[in-house]
Amino acid sequence: MDKLIIEGGVPLTGSIEISGSKNAALPVLFASILLSEPVRLRNVPNLRDIHTTLKLLNMLGCACEYQKGQLTIRPGCLLPEAPYDLVRTMRASVLCLGPLLARIGHARVALPGGCAIGARPVDQHLKGLELMGARFKLEKGYILGHCRKLHGARVTFDMPTVGGTENLLMAAALAEGETFLENAAREPEVMDLVNFLIACGARIEGQGTSRIHITGVKALRGVEYTVMPDRIEAGTFLVAAGITGGELLLRQCPVNELESVILKLRDMGMIVSEVPGGALAKCAGPLRCVDVTTNPYPGFPTDMQAQVMALMCLAAGAGAVEESVFENRFMHVPELVRMGGSIRISGHTAMVRGVRRLTGAPVMASDLRGAAALVLAGLAAGGITEVSRVYHLDRGYESIEDKLAAVGARIRREKE
Ligand code: EPZ
Numbered sequence: 001m002d003k004l005i006i007e008g009g010v011p012l013t014g015s016i017e018i019s020g021s022k023n024a025a026l027p028v029l030f031a032s033i034l035l036s037e038p039v040r041l042r043n044v045p046n047l048r049d050i051h052t053t054l055k056l057l058n059m060l061g062c063a064c065e066y067q068k069g070q071l072t073i074r075p076g077c078l079l080p081e082a083p084y085d086l087v088r089t090m091r092a093s094v095l096c097l098g099p100l101l102a103r104i105g106h107a108r109v110a111l112p113g114g115c116a117i118g119a120r121p122v123d124q125h126l127k128g129l130e131l132m133g134a135r136f137k138l139e140k141g142y143i144l145g146h147c148r149k150l151h152g153a154r155v156t157f158d159m160p161t162v163g164g165t166e167n168l169l170m171a172a173a174l175a176e177g178e179t180f181l182e183n184a185a186r187e188p189e190v191m192d193l194v195n196f197l198i199a200c201g202a203r204i205e206g207q208g209t210s211r212i213h214i215t216g217v218k219a220l221r222g223v224e225y226t227v228m229p230d231r232i233e234a235g236t237f238l239v240a241a242g243i244t245g246g247e248l249l250l251r252q253c254p255v256n257e258l259e260s261v262i263l264k265l266r267d268m269g270m271i272v273s274e275v276p277g278g279a280l281a282k283c284a285g286p287l288r289c290v291d292v293t294t295n296p297y298p299g300f301p302t303d304m305q306a307q308v309m310a311l312m313c314l315a316a317g318a319g320a321v322e323e324s325v326f327e328n329r330f331m332h333v334p335e336l337v338r339m340g341g342s343i344r345i346s347g348h349t350a351m352v353r354g355v356r357r358l359t360g361a362p363v364m365a366s367d368l369r370g371a372a373a374l375v376l377a378g379l380a381a382g383g384i385t386e387v388s389r390v391y392h393l394d395r396g397y398e399s400i401e402d403k404l405a406a407v408g409a410r411i412r413r414e415k416e
Helices: 022-034 048-060 091-104 123-131 162-173 188-199 231-244 256-268 302-313 332-338 368-380 400-406
Strands: 002-007 013-017 039-042 062-067 070-075 106-110 135-139 142-146 154-156 178-182 203-205 211-215 224-226 247-251 270-275 278-283 318-322 342-346 349-353 362-364 384-388 410-415
Touching: 002 368, 013 400, 022 039, 022 048, 022 070, 022 091, 022 162, 022 188, 048 062, 048 091, 091 106, 091 123, 091 142, 091 162, 123 135, 123 154, 123 162, 162 178, 162 188, 162 211, 188 203, 188 224, 231 247, 231 256, 231 270, 231 278, 231 302, 231 368, 256 270, 256 278, 256 302, 302 318, 302 332, 302 342, 302 349, 302 368, 332 342, 332 362, 332 368, 362 368, 368 384, 368 400, 368 410, 400 410
Parallel strands: 013 247, 039 224, 154 178, 362 384
Antiparallel strands: 002 384, 002 410, 039 070, 062 070, 106 142, 135 142, 178 211, 203 211, 247 278, 270 278, 318 349, 342 349
16 A cells, blocks of 8 residues: 655645546446447546446446547447446446446446445435336345336436436436436536537437436447546645645636635635636635535535645634535544644534644545545645555546646655
């Protein structure tokens, strides 16, 4: 296992290129199961979750070739099984369910189970697919699904689930007739999947709204497609500029998709401006704490909650951070407290009181965005911070230590 050693206190300055989005690339990769022609994708980030997905796609019968962000997927004769060993390392594997049912009428996919940030059930995915004609049973920890031919349906989600909307979009693209998804997720990554499916010949209307209308087609065609830039990686680097008192130019920063984050950072006192091809972020003076509540898009993203909390640790005053999407996404709190942060948790809310300085300490990452928050805190802290279990970070940040080192951070990777 690797760890990151960070010597904090250097204001970061320079420019960083934002990579392709993990959470947009993953559903697009699974959508390739729907096609019988090759797909060529650009801007696919070189990340652990992407390689896990490629492994799974290979097992399902899709030959994948990945080189420097370019990916070719050649779907072949499909097999229905997504084994537990892969699914447990990456919950997004459940996104093969809809495409497999649409293409071959059966699937055997390990039930993902809980994870560090919460129980994360998939009941909404199954409910929707059942309304489209699929039948499921649970056997030895696997979801066994089958159907004759999926048909259109009206599906109202209990909550705007990102993965549920994506699974149903893919299934509906090849189903017979019309599907209406109500209370659908509006995250930009869902829209990227819709754009990909439309490019392949799918008939989808209402994208960007919570009511999506899909008319099934008989087949989809192979295309070339460029995955959108990663708004959460970009948001993390915006915070890196603020927490170190530096100035960063983020190339390919998806400014519109980050609006709620940028508005919060401006409320805290940061200057974030749109410039041609990206965004420029810096601090004009001391930052102040604000209140933040996570919400589905266009609300403040849960995937930026931990990073903004790290920033608030060093801002003036006090602020409340409420997590309303996942039930257990505060694992970074005790680690930030070990670095000198003043945070108190009460139910789904963390009360942060800014302190003058954080001090480096050995800390342990327990999820992807929490790991990012610890790296950010380490960049600002006095002394040395050692972040262990960096494999969490490697799931979602491409070459993070290289990108940070290139703008002045003193950061290196070591084997534990
Ligand atoms: C996606 O997860 C992202 N993952 C997450 O990114 C992100 O935090 C999350 O959306 C919310 O934006 C990928 O895109 C691969 P949900 P997903 O279904 O699809 C409940 C990261 O750090 N729910 O929108 O799993 C669920 O428990 C991560 O990159 C049900 O109850 O999230 C949660 O409380 C982690 N039943 C809420 O809905 C269901 O059937 C939102 O989950 C589905 C979801």
